[in-house]
Amino acid sequence: MVQIRPAAAQELNRLLQRQQASAPGQASVVYLALEPGGCADWTYCLTADQPPPQSTTTLNCGDLGLAIPTDQLDLVKDLVIDYAEDLMGGGFRFINPLAQRTCGCGNAFALNPDTPVTQDCTAPNLAAV
Numbered sequence: 001m002v003q004i005r006p007a008a009a010q011e012l013n014r015l016l017q018r019q020q021a022s023a024p025g026q027a028s029v030v031y032l033a034l035e036p037g038g039c040a041d042w043t044y045c046l047t048a049d050q051p052p053p054q055s056t057t058t059l060n061c062g063d064l065g066l067a068i069p070t071d072q073l074d075l076v077k078d079l080v081i082d083y084a085e086d087l088m089g090g091g092f093r094f095i096n097p098l099a100q101r102t103c104g105c106g107n108a109f110a111l112n113p114d115t116p117v118t119q120d121c122t123a124p125n126l127a128a129v
């Protein structure tokens with residue numbers, strides 16, 4: 001079961017309200033998808049704007065609906081989504097017990113502990129760390 005911590009829910013609700021102000025009538029659903037590649041095997045894409053093109057399953061997470069591509073549910077089954085502010089600004093944090101390695105910013109992960117993972121998006125090539 002995906003868990004959305006209160007700080008993340010508050011930020012997602014803020015994004016949804018902004019989205020609904022610009023496009024009234026849209027459903028109160030946030031979309032989470034995993035895209036292959038990037039700084040590890042999978043990168044989290046969390047948005048209130050546009051559904052992923054795949055078939056999705058919507059989970060009830062408190063007062064939020066979280067739509068996830070059905071074929072990716074196994075990759076996020078115990079995911080925790082949090083939100084934190086630091087000196088660089090605010091951002092969502094993803095805690096996934098299935099992640100064997102995580103990139104430097106925490107937005108990408110690998111399922112295999114031997115997968116090279118980048119610690120910096122600006123790195124020219126993936127490098128083992």
Ligand code: FES
Pocket residue numbers: 038039043103104105106107108118119120121122
């Ligand atoms: S996605 Fe590149 S360092 Fe995290």
